[in-house]
Amino acid sequence: MKTEELINTIPKAELHLHIEGTFEPELMFRIAGRNGIKLKYNSVDELRKAYEFNNLQEFLDIYYTGASLLTTEEDFYDLTMEYLKKAATQNIVHTEIFFDPQTHTSRGVEFDTIINGITAALKDGRGLKISEAQTGISSKLIMCFLRHLSEEDAFKTLHCALKHKDKIIAVGLDSSEVGHPPAKFRNVFEAALKEGFLTVAHAGEEGPAEYVWEAIDLLKVSRIDHGNRSISNPDLINEIIDREIPLTMCPLSNQKLKVEKDLTQHPLKEMLNKGIIVTVNSDDPAYFGGYINENLTAISDALSLSNNDIYRLARNSFTASFLDFKSKQRMLQLLDEWV
Numbered sequence: 001m002k003t004e005e006l007i008n009t010i011p012k013a014e015l016h017l018h019i020e021g022t023f024e025p026e027l028m029f030r031i032a033g034r035n036g037i038k039l040k041y042n043s044v045d046e047l048r049k050a051y052e053f054n055n056l057q058e059f060l061d062i063y064y065t066g067a068s069l070l071t072t073e074e075d076f077y078d079l080t081m082e083y084l085k086k087a088a089t090q091n092i093v094h095t096e097i098f099f100d101p102q103t104h105t106s107r108g109v110e111f112d113t114i115i116n117g118i119t120a121a122l123k124d125g126r127g128l129k130i131s132e133a134q135t136g137i138s139s140k141l142i143m144c145f146l147r148h149l150s151e152e153d154a155f156k157t158l159h160c161a162l163k164h165k166d167k168i169i170a171v172g173l174d175s176s177e178v179g180h181p182p183a184k185f186r187n188v189f190e191a192a193l194k195e196g197f198l199t200v201a202h203a204g205e206e207g208p209a210e211y212v213w214e215a216i217d218l219l220k221v222s223r224i225d226h227g228n229r230s231i232s233n234p235d236l237i238n239e240i241i242d243r244e245i246p247l248t249m250c251p252l253s254n255q256k257l258k259v260e261k262d263l264t265q266h267p268l269k270e271m272l273n274k275g276i277i278v279t280v281n282s283d284d285p286a287y288f289g290g291y292i293n294e295n296l297t298a299i300s301d302a303l304s305l306s307n308n309d310i311y312r313l314a315r316n317s318f319t320a321s322f323l324d325f326k327s328k329q330r331m332l333q334l335l336d337e338w339v
């Protein structure tokens, strides 16, 4: 089978996806229209042309502006459902979705409005048709704290989440990395762990390998989001291998935000060959020019990945997921039967 066909059809999980980063310009215009908001762009094309970034912060400024259009439960439902429909066409059978409540609560949107809209769509997504053989996208929700805000603000957000514990599997950490190390959030992560949440954190995207150490040692993360900079530190790489900490990597994001000079320089294949549980994900697909299959194709072309590498990446996506043991075994079996 040709690699591209394999990529498009193989069953897979997505583990690093910001729901606000799936906000396509067409939906922005639709939601702005019904909420009586006038965008400063005249067309979808004009808006897309603004998506040129030199670093993470330039992207975040535009991403938060886009996200500020979301106000009602229906907005969060539509945003999530559009992503799930797209995911179904790419043979994603399981997805773990980040959401950034502080982006919305800081504008007066209620925490419950956000989570109720998202989870109603996730529930309906369990009935979406994926292919002739498969029905339903299973999903988990991960609540991210914005690291440019204070730990006190993160505590307030954790407090709001407590009555929705059954809907949230983990807490995460995102937004502007440099200058906001994981150590800044050690107390709130400790409290989240005590409440039974798993933890993940963006680390080593633009920040140094030291931030990845901190995420592991202080925040007790089950996975690292990105982790590119880990490759500069052999001791850290050994630790990641020994502790079997998966990395959720996002090639097109790294290219668009200039985290890597060129995709041919991306550390994914070296990491895969060292036995690290790396996965490929889309991060903010509406802004970076592709969903999971386009990410797999781009990195496969850049690093000449084999069909067996693609199989290993798909396998890793289930292994690294937060599915319970039985569901994980079922999905791994589904993958192997498919292969």
Ligand code: ADE
Pocket (backbone or CB within 6 Å): 018, 021, 056, 063, 174, 175, 176, 202, 205, 253, 283, 284
């Ligand atoms: N929020 C959305 N996308 C992000 C990224 N790539 N890094 C940090 N925060 C983000």
Ligand code: ZN
Pocket (backbone or CB within 6 Å): 016, 017, 018, 174, 202, 225, 283
């Ligand atoms: Zn991310």
